[in-house]
Amino acid sequence: MQYLLLIYGDENAWEGMSPEDQAEGMKGWVDYTQWLKDTGAHVAGDALQPTTTATTVRVRGGETLTTDGPFAETKEQLGGYYLIDVDNLDDAIAAAARCPGAFGGTMEVRPIQAFDEEGNPS
């Protein structure tokens, strides 16, 4: 089964860190990504630019409404994701618990909803 691991954290924390801590932090992410690849779970993964670069788009009454900033202002922001393929929720939780984003931040684990060609859930 595929799961999306959504990584939420305080995006300002990174800027407050010393260059040494940042380097160590970055190594943690690289190692984690490599571990996911080694176990065969890794499908995709990316970090996101901070919410200061976000744009929210809505279409209402045929009109496109574009606003600056993320959809919701929260204490923790979506900062990245991994798409993984594992056997079950326990494995997905175990993978999430190893992610550097889980330490201090919050991981949301969501199963992927797949559809067949006719659009039926599969």
Added chain:
Amino acid sequence: MIRVLGDFDLAEDAVQDAFAQALRVWPERGVPTNPGAWITTTARNRAIDRLRRERTLADKTATLTRLAELEALGGDEIDMSGIPDDRLRLIFTCCHPALRMEAQVALTLKTLGGLTTGEIAHAFLVPETTMAQRLVRAKHKIREAGIPYRVPPAELLPERVPGVLAVMYLVFNEGYSATSGPLIRIELCDEAIRLARILQGLMPDEPEAAGLLALMLLQHSRREARTGAQGEFVVLEDQDRARWDHDMIDGGLALLDATLARRRPGPYQLQAAVAALHARAPRPDDTDWPQIAALYDRLAEMTPSPVVELNRAVAIAMADGPERGLALLTPLEERLGDYQHFHSARADLLRRLGRADEAAAAYRRALDLATNPTERAFLERRLAELRAP
């Protein structure tokens, strides 16, 4: 079944089909030598039928895989000795931390087959429709989020234990004081004790698992004395203590003493300690009520709940007199106004104080809420005694 099918609803339907067929076939052809195996085999065949039908509708890969697995199981060689494990596996699946605690408990009670949605709703003090919704949501999440059907690996066991213990406790409680029918449903109590024993064997270092088992043994030891010759309810102080199961008491006390010695107390151990003080009293007057009140104090610190407060108030009433107990009950009315045992406990204290009219009113409130016929009969008897002293 569920392990093979990977689908609660399919397994439930298949097993229900099998029972329905048993009702038709057994009266004609007699009960098979191994009824359990008969049900499992029939349910398996029913599931295959259902899956084949599904396959003709949509050629789903998952359906085909499950079908292949089921057919590979064979017909007659299904191992019935695997059932205890299956049940425990089921409990652990239902007690997955990704489900809400209440849903964990409710789902287990439902899927274990012992309780109806109405009975579970009763145990949680919520409307039946609310409980039905919770069950549907929990099953949906198990299926869609890929919660595995298995006893989890050792490193995952500790976080599952609170839910598993809560489930066993509620199964036992429903057996100890059934929503409907006879007062005690022995089979539910026995099942809860059996599962608690397996769990305690599985996790000998978990003091609460031992505490819960000890609690159940000590409560269940009174089963014969809790009803009289006509099946009427007998309160603790009126019970014939010679009819208590003293072997079971000894087992419970030994287990509890060994567990308390580890000095890692928890709610189940404390409740077992209360039950032990009752079990150790040769006569009702010998009961160490101040100690029981002190145990409820600790319990209220650990797991604050109005029901614990109620028990504490009753213990204090027994230790220091009904007036003090009554004063402690009054502020609980707001939260326990719909709880039968609040009103029956209050009625009992008023009766002891000789305040007959108020006691009668409280018994009537309890009667409005009581569902078990044996308990209703008891309350009506008390009410009648008040009118004709």
